[in-house]
Amino acid sequence: MAVSLPRPHRVDVSIAALSLVCGVVLWSLGLHTSPGRMLDGTWALIPLAVLACLELVRRTAPQTALALGTLAMVADQFTEGNLASIMMFTDIVYAAVVYGTPAAARRIPLTTGLVTVAVTIGFLAWFQKPEAILIGVLTGVVSFGPATTGVLVRNHREATEAAKLRAEQTALLAEMDRVQAVTAERARMARELHDMVANHLSAIAIHSTAALSLDNPETSKDALAVIRENSVEGLAEMRRLIGILRSDSGDLEPAAAPTLDGLGALVAGARTNGLDVALDDARAPEGPKLPAPVELAAYRIVQESLTNALKHAAPGLVTVSLAQEPRALTIRVTSPYGDPSGPRAPGSGAGVVGMRERTELLGGTFEAGPDTSADTDHDGKVWSVFATLPVDPADEGAKE
Template sequence: MTARPHRDDVRIAVCGLLGGLLLWALGLRNGVPVPGIPDRFALVALVVMSGTELLRRTAPRTALVLAGGALALDLCTGGLIATIVMFTDVVYAAVLYGSPAMARRIPIASEVITVLATLVPVALLRNPQALLFGVGTGVLTIAPAWTGAIIRQHRDAAQAARLRAEQTALLAEMDRTQAVAGERARMARELHDLVANHLSAIAIHSTAAQAIDDPAATREALGVIRENSVQGLAEMRRLIGLLRDSAGTSGDEPAATPTLGGLDALIAQARTNGATSGLTFTLDDARHGDGEGAAAKLVAPVELAAYRIVQESLTNALKHAAPGEVRVRIAHERGGALTVTVSSPYADRPGPRAPGSGAGLVGMRERIALLGGAFEAGPESGTGGRIWRVRAALPAPEEEERR
């Protein structure tokens, strides 16, 4: 089923038909009719050519074939300028709206026809004026065909540029969405690692203070609660300041990026928080040093990830571990991976000392995966019984400059 003509094509057809009828009424012809052909056939050619204008977009191939026949009939009847003008428009539309094959072939065919229309009359008539046949044919075919080809090229180029712009905008939006999601996940990990340790200690000692009817133990628990509250608040303020693009922190505030150098303080804090839980904490730093005994300085993302792994593991031990020793081991050989291992006693308990959400293990896995490392956590059999072991292996390139 043929699509309905475009409204602009209807206007062109109506204007061409009315213009041709006006020229016919005024007797304005282009030439003399061929003997034996009634001049009223010019009206038939005009009507057919007007009809082809209705098909110039929807069926350009059919329109071009019909227009060629109508033009031949028009030339035999003396010709109306309106019919000839509409023919050039049909040729132009066939190149512009036709298939890619038509757009390639019509300009070439128009050139061939023009060459033949130039050489054949000159060869037959032996008169230089016969060149006018070629000029007229070129005006009717080559000019509209190449005009349509040029406009089609510009249209296709504009469409391709628009598609590329839309694709670029889509990719940019996808990148923005992924960046926002990644940043939200990073913020969630940082908030969890910063706050969970302090809140777990607060929950554990507040429970102990409620259960033990001993003023000294209560005062000690309240001291631990206050200390963790103050530290947690300071950590939160520092993180909020970083998210607001603050100018930085002063020397009295915690460092913006924790390093492995702060593990001693982290272990000391864990000892304080776990004093009433029957837990002891030890640190085994087996990192390879340079000639003076100092451990190699690693890149900041690796040190931060290792620090957070230890911090979260200690928090989980405070909440879930059975009484016993929690052992933290850091190992790094020059040129090898940095390994972090945290072992804590594992036994059946009626419930954790403080509630957990399971987000800690997820956050640790995400941190290690982002750096291309390996992570495993779960119960194992140890020399002293069942233990819960967390082990992370991080690619550990050293900084080019020591600080």
């Protein structure tokens, strides 16, 4: 089976061709580096041709090119020599360090350095003249110099590649953070939109169904009044939310986050919508003010629980209980459930998910489901929502 050799790089072909032409021109002009050697005439063209061929594989097979190039350079010392041969050998040494393996890049500079020292000491001991040091210097220029230059270039390229890789990784992490931030913000906006508007829309749906199904002018009039009230309040909530999302809306005043002080108005609105609600707020009136995130989460949990009760609860009393402990605020909303006698609004289940997310973001616990242990007259069927929101004592009273 034939083995396909790698195709030489275009630059390597140009270097080999130009070096060979220059070497032939120098030889034809009689310009030799070591005239008077034992092999004169055309013998100098053989190492020249071999080194030119090795230039073709300086990238694809750098270590092989260096080994054969060293043999060709040793053979060139027995001929009259050629400056082009020396230049091609230095380029092969340089390419072996730059394009070779990491082990070769570490080994070649050390080897050429030791060879340079050995040649210098050897010729100095042989000739016993200071001029012998020049031979060692030339050896270093031809071998050790290109090797160290290759190390510098290779290190620079590796540092550049590492910096490029770090930049790409940083950009990737920044994009991941941006996507996560956008996702989290969308989830927050979805919770706010659901909590702000769902209560009003549920009341509108229930009372409009009642108005259409009951042939009673007085009942229809009361239902239409409730529908109008919830429509106006829902529209105001939507405008406030849009004002937060749009900087060019003209609403420069930030919308105040709801607090537990508004629970009375929230319960009153639920009663207006036809829900029988009892509020038991066991918090001390003079107690320290809760952190804003805790108050917002508690308000939204009560609001969503009342919305769910309006949509799904059976006739009966809905109780809202709040109790402030030293390190937590507990919220419990119970409502009878079963087959409601009146119309009911459809539900998507997003409300329970939103309440759970709000609680978990604060490190609290959340439970929602049937509570058979509760005392009720409605066949023992009670739906209970229970949330515990941690309160750091260090944060209490931070905002007066």
